[in-house]
Amino acid sequence: MAGVAVTAPSAGRLLVIGGGIAGLGAALACARARPDVTVTLLERAPAFAEVGAGIQLGPNAVRVLHDWGLAEPLAAVAAFPQRLCVRAARDGAVLGGLTLGERARRRYGAPYATIHRADLQGLLLDAVRELPAVALHTGAEIVTHAEDPQGVSVTTADGRRWQGDALLAADGVWSRTRERVLADGRATFSGHVAYRGLLPMADAPVAVRQTPQVVAWLGPRLHAVHYPVRGGAWLNVVVVVEGPLPPTGAEGWDHAAQVAQLRAALGPVHADFDAVVRAVPQWRLWPLYVREPMRGAYEHGRGRIALLGDAAHPTRPYLAQGAAMALEDAWTLGRLLQAQPDAPDWAGWLARWAESRWARNARVQARSRRNGTIFHATGLLRWGRDAVMAWLGERLLDQPWLYGGPPDPLATAR
Secondary structure, rough: OOOOOOOOOOOEEEEEOOOOHHHHHHHHHHHHOOEEEEEEOOOOOOOOOOOOOOEEHHHHHHHHHHHOOOOOHHHHEOOOOEEEEEEEOOOOOOOEEEEEEHHHHEEEHHOOOOOOOHHHHHHHHHHOOOOEEEEOOOOOOEEEEEEOOOEEEEOOOOOOOOEEEEEEEEOOOOOOOHHHHOOOOOOOEEEEEEEEEEEHHHOHHHHHOOOOOOOEEEEOOEEEEEEEEEEHHHEEEEEEEEOOOOOOOOOOOOOOOOHHHHHHOOOOOOHHHHHHHHOOOOEEEEEEOOOOOOHHHHHHEEEOEEEOOHOOOOOOOOOOHHHHHHHHHHHHHHHHHHHHOEEEEEEHHHHHHHHHHHHHHHHHHHHHHHHHHOOOHHHHHHHHHHHHHHOHHHHHHHHHHHOOOOOOHHHHHH
């Protein structure tokens, strides 16, 4: 009839738990891949928000964002360092380096970026809000879920209930969905804590302001990294040290920190490093919780329920790939959903996705853990690290297997 809008029938309903990078990425990827699938995203917090912190995005992660049409929003808020420089925390010696910038673009088809976590979440949230098939709900704390051959349902603490054909759980390292699905215990404290700080670039040491690069400092039982964010207007600083769990509590990752605690953990450091530490006006503390590297596709969930991002594979920050793997998880979900028939096989879709993702995520987890040992090395291991870095140069720091991703699950299946 004229004047009456005809709505195409829905091919299915997806539920997403968690409104962080993994959850928003999954909602965006799936809704873009199949506009005929409705997506309901349920966020526990009363509003979408991220605690201030920077993250690094290798070319593999940037490629995902570009594929989602987010190149311009990314360029507006990110920084694109020209180089990675590795120095000794004690004496300041330059141990190695890797040219980024245009070299990364030529080699991998996408740049290396550094970004404030809230800015990344913001550009994903803006993109999701433009999609009519996605409904966003805050203040939705999921307390139970149920699965049967027809689908999945979830219930919130205040009694609301949603139903879908499949459930994507991106509820973080403390995932309650994982507890219910796998019952394999909680993440464990790694013995490392991270001090995080942020300051205006105008307040940074002159040498830092003059050279927009990622600088990593390696020392006995510690390492640090600093790099520009917010288009280069701010400097993000992270110092990771070995130490006990802070008395402020285990769950959660944002705690108040005292500079005296950090100074005691650092000991004597080079003047350039010390100047950066002194410039940070306020520090926050982040206890690092981890799991063993994934052992199989089953750790990505089962049936119509999938675990992605930190819910499946919390990753130590020594390869700068935690956010990247969450984005790759989401991108791969979209690629495989797009290839599904008009009436998707939901369990089959998630099983194929899990098989395509778990080994790469496990490799990143294992490499990150190994890097932590190498970065914090003492004695002969430290000497060997420095010698190999000087000998191999950029070949050691470049990661073609990683930065050339994410692997296309449709191409690898052929």
